Amino acid sequence: MQTGIMMFLIGAIGALIIIRVGSHLRKSALISGGAGAGINEIDAGEAATLISQKGAVVFDVRTSAEYAAGRIPRANHVPLRQLPQRMESLNKYKSRPVLVSCRTGRRSASACAYLTENGFEEVYNLKGGLRAWTHARQKVEN
Numbered sequence: 046m047q048t049g050i051m052m053f054l055i056g057a058i059g060a061l062i063i064i065r066v067g068s069h070l071r072k073s074a075l076i077s078g079g080a081g082a083g084i085n086e087i088d089a090g091e092a093a094t095l096i097s098q099k100g101a102v103v104f105d106v107r108t109s110a111e112y113a114a115g116r117i118p119r120a121n122h123v124p125l126r127q128l129p130q131r132m133e134s135l136n137k138y139k140s141r142p143v144l145v146s147c148r149t150g151r152r153s154a155s156a157c158a159y160l161t162e163n164g165f166e167e168v169y170n171l172k173g174g175l176r177a178w179t180h181a182r183q184k185v186e187n
Contacts, residue, residue, distance in 0.1 A: 084154050084157045084168075085157070085168060086150070086171075087169050087170070088172050088177065089178045089180070089181035092144050092183075095142055100142070101143060101169070102141050102142070103145075103146060104121050104123045104135075104144070104146070105117065105120040105121065105122050105123065106125040106145060106152050106156045107124070107148055107152070109122070109124065112124075115175070115179075115185040116175070117144075117171075117175070117178060117183070117184075118184055118186045123135065123156075125147070125152045125155065125156055128156055128159055128160075136164075139165050141167070142169065143165055143169065144171060145169065146171040146174055147171075148174045148176060149173065150171060150172055150173050151174075153170050157169070157170045
């Protein structure tokens with residue numbers, strides 16, 4: 046009987062830990078990796094127009110190796126894992142349109158949610174990421 050009670054208590058404590066950790070992860074889109082509701086997704090053509098006509102700043106949230114292999118011209122390298130530490134230096138872009146890119150659009154969606162939560166006013170996710178950008182024959186710089 047005591048073994049059953051111990052197992053129940055261990056299970057209950059485990060469930061509480063999972064609930065607490067899950068709650069923490071939902072609070073930070075950066076960690077959860079989810080795009081979340083309200084993310085503005087645009088395709089490569091719309092992104093190119095946003096850059097050329099509205100002067101959007103581009104944040105590339107891929108790894109250093111991915112960034113070095115090719116990127117949207119004049120993209121700022123802001124690796125996703127460094128985003129929280131870089132917020133102070135990025136705050137100057139809060140009132141400008143911001144286009145966020147990665148390889149496929151998943152990491153950039155997380156970054157978009159994080160930027161929006163931190164006061165950025167006009168944030169766009171490149172739908173399909175750099176893959177879609179190059180498929181649309183947009184310029185890439187090394």
